[in-house]
Each structure stands twice: as C-alpha cells, then as structure tokens.
Amino acid sequence: MKFEHQVPDYQYFDAYMEMMRQLVEGGKTTGENQSESFVNYTKLNFSRLKRLNKTSKLNPLVLEKLKNIQKPQFWLVLTESWCGDAAQNLPIISKMAEASPQIELGLILRDDHIDIMDDFKTNGGRSIPKLIALDEDKNVLFTWGPRPNEAQQMYLDYRNGVSGQTNEEFKFALHQWYAKDKGDTTQQELAALL
Numbered sequence: 001m002k003f004e005h006q007v008p009d010y011q012y013f014d015a016y017m018e019m020m021r022q023l024v025e026g027g028k029t030t031g032e033n034q035s036e037s038f039v040n041y042t043k044l045n046f047s048r049l050k051r052l053n054k055t056s057k058l059n060p061l062v063l064e065k066l067k068n069i070q071k072p073q074f075w076l077v078l079t080e081s082w083c084g085d086a087a088q089n090l091p092i093i094s095k096m097a098e099a100s101p102q103i104e105l106g107l108i109l110r111d112d113h114i115d116i117m118d119d120f121k122t123n124g125g126r127s128i129p130k131l132i133a134l135d136e137d138k139n140v141l142f143t144w145g146p147r148p149n150e151a152q153q154m155y156l157d158y159r160n161g162v163s164g165q166t167n168e169e170f171k172f173a174l175h176q177w178y179a180k181d182k183g184d185t186t187q188q189e190l191a192a193l194l
Contacts, residue, residue, distance in 0.1 A: 003138040005116050010076065010106030013094040017053070020046045020081050030081040031111040038082045045087035052091040056183050058099060062191045066100040069194060073103050073141060078110040078117055078130045084175065085147045086129040092183040093131060096190060122146055133193070142193040148185040151177055 011019065020042065023029055029042040058066075075097055079086040090107070097105035110117050110128050117126050120143055127146035135141055147155065151174060157163040158170040165173065 001140040003132065003134050003140055004119070007074070007076065007106075007134075007138070008108050008113055008116070010108050013090065013097075013105060013107065016079075016090075016107045017046075017049060020049065023081055030109050033082075041082040041084065045081060045084060048084075048087040049091060052088065052183070053094070056091045056095055058092075058095055059184065059187050059191075062096070062187045063099055065191050065194055066096055066103070069100050069102040071102060072136055073100075074134045075103055075105045076116075076132045076134065077105065077107050077145075078113065078120070078128050078132075079107055080110050080128060083128050084171070085127075085145075085151075088175070088178040089129055089145070089147065089183075089186050092186045093129070093190070096187065131190075144190055144193060148181070148189055150181075150185060 024043050024046050027039055028034060029038040031038070075093065077090070077093060079090065094105060097103040108116070110126060110130075114126070116132075117128075117130070120130050120132055121127070122130070122145065130143065130145040132143050133141040146152070154163070154170070154174055154177065158165050163170065163173075
C-alpha cells in the first residue's frame with residue numbers, strides 16, 4: 001500500500017511534549033472540543049507522558065532488533081493531547097524510534113489531518129494513536145494502534161457490553177492494565193512488525 005498523502009509538517013516528540021506543557025499552562029487541549037473534561041484529560045496525560053518518558057525501559061531483545069534495522073523508516077503517529085492511549089504508548093514509540101538511527105518519528109494531530117486518519121481507521125473508527133510506518137518511497141510498511149491487542153480486546157468487550165463495566169470502571173481497568181504491562185506489549189507488537 002502506498003501512502004497517498006503529502007507528508008505533513010510534524011512535530012518531534014520533544015516538541016509535542018512542549019506543546020502539551022503549554023496547553024496545560026494555558027488550560028487548553030488540542031482540537032475543537034475545549035470542554036473542561038478534555039482540558040483535564042490533557043493535564044492528566046501530560047503527567048503520564050512525563051512519568052512514562054522517565055521510567056519506561058526498552059526490552060534488550062527489542063533494542064537489538066531496532067539496532068539491526070537496515071533501511072530508513074519514517075514513523076508518522078496521529079495523536080491528540082486528550083487521548084489516554086496516546087499518553088500510555090507515545091513514550092514507548094518514541095524510545096523505540098530513538099534507539100534506531102534508521103527510524104525518524106513525527107507526530108501530527110488527528111483532527112488537523114482527518115484525510116490521513118480516514119485512510120487508516122481501526123474498525124471504521126478514528127482511533128488514536130495510530131502509527132503509520134513508511135519507507136523512503138512512501139510505501140506503508142505497517143500500521144499499529146490504537147492500543148496493544150490485549151487492551152484493544154478489553155475496549156471491545158467494554159464497548160460491546162461484554163465486560164459489564166461502566167465507562168469509569170473501564171478506564172480504570174485499562175489504565176491499571178497499562179501500569180502493570182509497563183509498555184512491554186507495545187514493544188513486542190511493534191518489534192514483531194519490523
């Protein structure tokens with residue numbers, strides 16, 4: 001599959017973190033929905049990003065695989081500051097990209113790039129984060145997201161009423177899962193795609 005879009009202007013992870021810091025200081029969030037809940041999600045997610053960026057470690061086997069990548073890849077990630085799954089996964093994605101001289105990582109806001117998002121939906125939805133890995137000729141090497149497979153199954157069980165959880169119970173269980181997993185599953189799934 002070919003990436004049929006012009007690669008948009010993007011942010012590096014550090015610039016994205018700075019943008020989030022400024023949003024939190026200004027009591028804002030990304031996108032048009034500037035509701036109190038979305039502003040609060042951004043504040044919470046900025047705390048998560050900072051903590052996970054400091055504490056996340058890459059698995060030695062994943063690290064070795066990243067160092068052995070032979071050809072350049074561009075990892076384009078669609079995200080938003082209010083997205084909890086993005087806050088949980090972006091630090092791992094960033095550390096993986098940093099570990100390989102062959103990977104460049106760029107972050108763009110989903111709501112500013114709906115045309116791209118609509119080409120990479122998950123089960124018909126605009127779920128984020130969504131990683132699109134491209135080669136030098138803009139061929140899509142793989143996509144990943146919005147969350148690790150086990151967490152995605154938890155979401156589907158919640159959405160389909162199988163889990164019997166309220167929205168708050170589901171969110172709590174999902175972030176508990178992330179805390180216990182420590183990014184290991186995300187690393188393993190991405191490494192398997194390389």
